[in-house]
Amino acid sequence: MVLGSGWDDGGKVMKITFVFSILFVLILMTVQVQAAKTFVYCSEGSPSGFNPQLATDGPTFNASSHAIYNTLVEFKSGTTEVEAGLAESWSISKDGLTYIFKLRKGVQFHSNALFKPTRNFNADDVLFSFNRQRLSNHPYNKISGGNYEYFASMDMGKIIKDIVKKDDMTVEFHLSQREAPFLANMAMDFASIFSSEYADAMLKAKTPEKVDTDPIGTGPFVFKSYQKDTLIRYTANPDFFNGKPKIDKLVFSITPDASVRFQKLKVGECHLIAEPAPQDIDSMKSNNKIRVVETEGLNVGYLAFNTRRGPFVKKEVREALNMAFNRKAYLEAIYMNRAVLAQNPMPPTIWSYNEKIKGFDYNPEKAKQLLAKAGYPKGFETEMWTLPVSRPYNPSGKKMGEMMQADLAKIGVKVKLVSFDWPTYLEKSRKGEHQMIQMGWIGDNGDPDNFLNMLLSCNSVTSGSNLARWCNKKFSSLVEMAKQTSDIKKRTELYKKAQEIFKEEAPWATLAYARVFRAMSVDVVGYQLQPFGSELFEKVDLK
Amino acid sequence: MIEFWYLFRQNKGAVVGLACVLVLAVIALLAPWLTPHEPMTVFGDALKVPPFWQEGAQARFLLGTDDLGRDLLSRLIYGSRVSLGIGFFVVAFMTFFGVIFGVIAGSFEGWVDSLIMRSMDILMALPSILLSIVVVAVLGPSLVNTVIAVGIVSLPSVVRVVRASVLMEKKKNYVIASKSFGASWFRIYIINILPNCTAPLLIQATFGFSDGILSAAALGFLGLGVQPPIPEWGTMLSDARSYMESASWLVTLPGLCILVVVVAFNLLGDGLRDALDPKVKRT
């Protein structure tokens, strides 16, 4: 009896503890569920892969370099200034040809099902990351197609003469020429640092392509999975050297259509959306569950005159057309006033922007006079190529073309609008088959060289990015000189002068510096817009 | 002919379809006189004015204006020209080439026939929208190239129909008779046989009209069809997609126009088939 009751009591106790422990576990579970903060970012396109060295597009960079990887130096959030990244400090030799990076200690690479790092980040990883792109006999050079587009188009293969490991934590870059923007280049996506230990392991396992499909980096987020054209999943990296991100899980929900992204934001399927359509911004602002943030963009939209063809050889004609465009009207109708009138070939966010220069005012009368002076009193017939894709710097090339057509008709210039699809457009324009062409540029590294040299120098006529095919000796030598100088003051002076020549010669009609927008749920805190339009989520949190 | 008209008239749907097609044709022909405005004129002060049944409408724009301030009614009316034009030329394209290939295949048989029919098999094996997208990409997006792309894709059906009826006719006595008189190939196949293939061809052509209009609109929707500012319904709809919520009439009305035109041609096609197809005549 006693025994029995004791048993009985014991049974009760057991039952009670059992129930409590279950409850406890349940509570724990619910706590865990609540604690797991998932942040959903609706991106505009699928990444082409997870290796930023092999890509040139924003969606890939957002999904790879910005989330998973780090670079030796990085752009300070929200600015174009360079700050320490995986390199703690750096120094530049007097002749500007040697860059010495002191690496950060104690940085851990991620791990995944295939790989657990046994050592921390060191100089070997830096060497691996650059030599893969640089040396054609490197075992990884040919992996995944082996086209390092960005590295090649920035001419880095030529600029970097050699990379030397001084000790485990020191790396020296030797350049073949003075290159002032070099440090900024080291903060670009193609300069992401990969784990050489992982690469060796995958080479041994005969699956080297895993380095590109199952990425291992040092960045704030660890790659989990990718469902093609649908989702990318990440978890926070608890060992991230700048501190663990505030959210636990990060999801990229791939939604190519801007109006669908907006709808998903409204119904709560996204926390943040990429590239909202300009026409939706007003209704986003009036929605009290949505917050819209904006900043000045690092871009320029322009119309280039082919200075080697037809009437556009004459400076007066180019000036006249510049005056004929009612650019303010375009800002209103095409950019919905989400842009600033462009006066120079680069935006004011970049240092050495020449504020003294004012662009052409709308003046059709004077334009007519100038045309007459140039020998075209009755105008002429010509073609304009309209941008076939929607870009932040020009959301609707077709519509802008229609408005420009109407403006030019007023001064007697008859314009035929032409368009091709994007790759065709690029190919034909590189060959200079156009008369007038709409184009634009989004900056890579915040250096003036990236605009003025890339788009307007004599060299860039051959590389195809100078669509005005404008080769002005004076302009080109100024820009070249600035590139070879490391003194910022001197460079500023040279670039300002170059912009004056640009204004005088008018190879383009500069149109707009588009502002960058993001729309998000009001629950999102700590998000900062980047001038390059990239997405960083390490500081983001949900209320 | 009289029998045909009698049978045709019995099919009320077909008569309605014919009437619709005729009305549309008249609208398309008289577009310049029917439209209140030019289809490409931009009214900068009247962007996205709603149609008459909604608040904020303006009397001068019965069906409202689009995002650039162009009169929607005028654009829709001119759009009928574009769509019917596309339909017509698609049909002309596929009938012309379809008849040539079909008659050659049916008359010569042997390896020529095999070659043509295998090519048609290949065309049918390719996913049609992808084929037309690539053709448009090769030629560049424009009105004419849309017609060519859609025409190529719809070619196999015509070739098959023509070949089948040529094969059937050539076994008939009148052909054998004229062959025995030593008539030329041209005389036998083009003058004797071809007119007897008009019935199935006519049916095919009517459905070709509606298919062509639909395919062209789909290409337009994907941004690869007729290019703005030409008012093609599919392209208009696709351009207005981003205003789906703020200006829904820009999406609903062009789509409705496509639907009405396609329904009309399908009705007409059904009626023609009922009246012309001997198999259905029996029941």
Place this chain on the structure above:
Amino acid sequence: MLFVFLRKFLLVIPTLIGASLIAFALIRLVPGDPVLNLLGERGGNPQVVAEMRAKLGIDKPLAEQYWIFLKNALHGDLGDSIVSNRPVAEEFWSRFPATLELAGVSLVWSILLGLPLGILAALRRNSALDYSVIGVSLIGYSMPIFWWGLILVIVFSVQLGWFPVSGRLSVFFEVPPKTGFLLVDSLLSEEGWSAFVDAVKHLVLPSIVLGTIPLAVMARMTRSSLLEVLGEDYVRTAKAKGLSWFRVVYVHALRNALIPIVTVVGLMVGALLTGAVLTETIFSWPGIGRWLVKSVEARDYPVIQGGVLYLAFLIVMVNLIVDLTYLWIYPRMRSRT
């Protein structure tokens, strides 16, 4: 029967080779090339561009390129996508289940609804029901489905909020891909039922859009083939013999219903892609259609060649099966083919 099958099967090979040749040639006729597309606005000096083209093997003579493609294809290697650098086969099969699931569901509901509608319409010829079936199927058959999709989204997703706007599954469900079919995977996952319900909700609108035309065809064909059968002598005899109305219709209707079903399946495969491209575009559905269209834009040669080859094979095989089914249903057609 076996002979017919073999003969038809052998014809598949030249058709596929022809299709691959056309895909190969056409995509290369398109101006602009993949390298320039990758470089975008920045261009690149001609030497760099040439090097990149060489790495992709697109600088070789066309005949050689085609020969290499054909040789590798015979070994089951369709090359790597230029955009993603991944094997075309992998890219294809990771997207194909999404398209197949959408098409399958659309087909099933269009048959389940179209068949009884067609039968009822035929049985009550010239009734109000008959006319409405004819009318609805006419409209369905004529529907510009891209427009139809947009309208459904405005009404049911945006205004009523009943169904999600786009995609296959809410991001809050983590469903590990096992078969690629979310209806199956969701049930196998930890979230189970709730994930399944979510997947179904995502499927509703796209499958309505893609199923509209098959439904219309189904109803029309069932109706007309049944009317034809009901008028035939043996049915009249059967009726005269005193067989019940139900039995006559049931036995003969079901047997004859196979024809419209087979036809619709055959039709769907061709229409599948056309419809899928449009439907996938509207609903951001991660399937084959959208992928191929994007690859044309990017001049991703290997993807176009390989993808078209796969699809051509699929279309040809389904047509073959349809033909054989006809033969099986209608043995007397055998003599004609």
